[in-house]
Amino acid sequence: MNHIKLSFAEPAWGSGQEIAFQGCIICDVLSFAIATAKKDQIWICHHIHPNIIAVALLKELAAVIIVGGGKPDPETVKRAEEEGIPLFVTGKQAYDVVKVIAAHDLDLAEEG
Amino acid sequence: MSATLCKKEFYVQKFDFQHAGKAASDVRKLLMDYGYEQQLVRRVAIAAYEAEMNMVIHGQGGTLALEIDFEYIQLVAEDNGPGIPNLQLAMQEGYSTAGDEIREIGFGAGMGLPNINRCVDFLGIQNKPQGGTIVTMQVSLGAEK
Ligand SMILES: Nc1ncnc2c1ncn2[C@@H]1O[C@H](COP(=O)(O)OP(=O)(O)OP(=O)(O)O)[C@@H](O)[C@H]1O
Numbered sequence A: 001m002n003h004i005k006l007s008f009a010e011p012a013w014g015s016g017q018e019i020a021f022q023g024c025i026i027c028d029v030l031s032f033a034i035a036t037a038k039k040d041q042i043w044i045c046h047h048i049h050p051n052i053i054a055v056a057l058l059k060e061l062a063a064v065i066i067v068g069g070g071k072p073d074p075e076t077v078k079r080a081e082e083e084g085i086p087l088f089v090t091g092k093q094a095y096d097v098v099k100v101i102a103a104h105d106l107d108l109a110e111e112g
Numbered sequence B: 001m002s003a004t005l006c007k008k009e010f011y012v013q014k015f016d017f018q019h020a021g022k023a024a025s026d027v028r029k030l031l032m033d034y035g036y037e038q039q040l041v042r043r044v045a046i047a048a049y050e051a052e053m054n055m056v057i058h059g060q061g062g063t064l065a066l067e068i069d070f071e072y073i074q075l076v077a078e079d080n081g082p083g084i085p086n087l088q089l090a091m092q093e094g095y096s097t098a099g100d101e102i103r104e105i106g107f108g109a110g111m112g113l114p115n116i117n118r119c120v121d122f123l124g125i126q127n128k129p130q131g132g133t134i135v136t137m138q139v140s141l142g143a144e145k
């Protein structure tokens, strides 16, 4: 498992604890995320509605980052907190977020 | 022999994207509380979620019924929407009748029914004569998928 503190993004609830993760998924098509996401991945998306929390829960994802400056619906934040899903928000674009995450992904270093 | 161990019904509102996904989430929690194996819970929860979202988006809302038997866990999603005119087409990956607004919020990839099919051991879809769809899904207990 890899670890990262997502200090470049705002936690939507809580204090933004360190995230234990294994890989990353970047996807805005929900049923495609359901088909392909793997447990403990960090999910990068642009959606702000509560369904992203439902999907994160179904797939046991490590965290959700809303990129590109979108603000989550209040219900999304409420549901994330209730379910204990770390939810972050950033104005950065997906590629810039991925660069930071990849630098903390020791599995990538091993692949070379 | 067959005996029902648990029966529960969840109501799903059409186009209610604020609460959509709750029924599947409740199903998931219930199965975890019963102590079912993680992979099994995951499969049932994904099927429940996709069926729930289809009722929200395409089916004018409906009910999702969970039934646990000794041999299987069954989900029945029943709505009073327009029904599915061409089942073969609907089962194809990528086929969707969802409009632009639905696609903008991440639905309408035409992968929901194929996702369900991958997760369950039995999938049956029926159109009701008076309109509406009944989607029956079963995951066998004891068998791996
Ligand atoms: N309950 C339903 N009532 C009426 N039509 C349905 C229902 N469920 C599915 N359909 C039809 O079958 C098509 C395929 O469904 P499927 O779940 O595979 O994809 P989708 O819902 O369009 O997109 P996605 O699930 O990827 O968000 C739908 O676009 C719709 O035309």
Ligand SMILES: [Mg+2]
Pocket (backbone or CB within 6 Å): B050, B053, B054, B108, B111, B112, B113
């Ligand atoms: Mg669908």
